[in-house]
Amino acid sequence: MSPLLKDCLHKQVLVITTSGECILATLEGFDKNTNIIISDVVDRCTLRPTAMAQAVRGSEIVAIGPIDGVPTDTVSLLKDTKNKVPNEHLIWEKVYQSKLYRH
Amino acid sequence: MLFFSFFKTLVDQEVVVELKNDIELKGTLKSVDQFLNLKLDNISCTDQTKYPHLGSVRNIFIRGSTVRYVYLNKNMVDINLLQDAARREAMTEKK
Numbered sequence: 001m002s003p004l005l006k007d008c009l010h011k012q013v014l015v016i017t018t019s020g021e022c023i024l025a026t027l028e029g030f031d032k033n034t035n036i037i038i039s040d041v042v043d044r045c046t047l048r049p050t051a052m053a054q055a056v057r058g059s060e061i062v063a064i065g066p067i068d069g070v071p072t073d074t075v076s077l078l079k080d081t082k083n084k085v086p087n088e089h090l091i092w093e094k095v096y097q098s099k100l101y102r103h
Numbered sequence: 104m105l106f107f108s109f110f111k112t113l114v115d116q117e118v119v120v121e122l123k124n125d126i127e128l129k130g131t132l133k134s135v136d137q138f139l140n141l142k143l144d145n146i147s148c149t150d151q152t153k154y155p156h157l158g159s160v161r162n163i164f165i166r167g168s169t170v171r172y173v174y175l176n177k178n179m180v181d182i183n184l185l186q187d188a189a190r191r192e193a194m195t196e197k198k
Contacts, residue, residue: 004134004142004164014160018169020124022156034140034166044156058166062122065146065163075156081123081169 005030008066014044016062020078021045024071025054027064034058045077105192109185110135110173119149119174120165126154128163139167 008027015023015038022044029037035058041051062081085091110132119129120141127150130143144162148154157163 002136002138002140004136004140008164014156016124016156018124059168061166062124062169063163063165065157065160067159068161069159071159073155078126078154078156079124083123 002030002032002034005034005036005064008064011066012070013038014065014067015056016064016078017056017060018062018081019060020080022075022078023050023056024067028053031058034061034064036061036064044071045075047072047074104137105188106139107135107137108188110139110141112181113175113179116176116179118143118179120170121172121174122165123169123171126150126157128157128165130163133162136167139170141165141167141170141173 013027024042024044025038026040028039036056039053041054042049113132116132118132119127121127128146130146133142133144142164146163148157
């Protein structure tokens with residue numbers, strides 16, 4: 001058990017996921033791979049409850065922080081962490097066509 | 104293990120962490136583990152108006168795999184010590 005999350009246990013936390021979602025929930029458990037179990041799940045962006053309990057895979061997690069006070073304002077979705085290049089295939093097409101690539 | 108040890112020497116210093124979703128967080132580095140997960144205390148977002156999500160969060164656990172950069176102050180790093188450690192690490196790998 002990674003000890004870094006120990007002091008967040010059974011507390012209200014804010015979880016940011018790799019898809020840019022923000023989740024408010026109570027942290028019920030976690031493991032070495034930062035897989036977590038959370039309960040009383042509320043979407044931070046809309047402040048609507050989404051689930052009684054939920055498991056989130058560690059690879060989907062960006063950050064977890066305990067919060068003090070319940071936020072009342074809605075916020076927008078965050079950027080995801082995928083770091084995608086738009087229209088990447090067009091760039092590679094140009095690379096293939098360039099003389100630099102052939103020699 | 105070099106970077107793990109390196110980050111351990113930076114504990115209790117103020118760093119800026121840039122995540123892969125472009126959020127920049129300034130805070131005191133509180134702990135690191137073997138996956139380079141970080142724990143920051145007293146965080147503040149560099150661009151608070153753009154990211155109000157972390158307004159009520161003071162301490163945060165960041166998963167190491169989502170960190171893009173950790174910005175350090177120049178005087179936080181003892182370069183000679185780091186070079187030494189890197190050489191020692193390379194030696195042990197050869198054996």
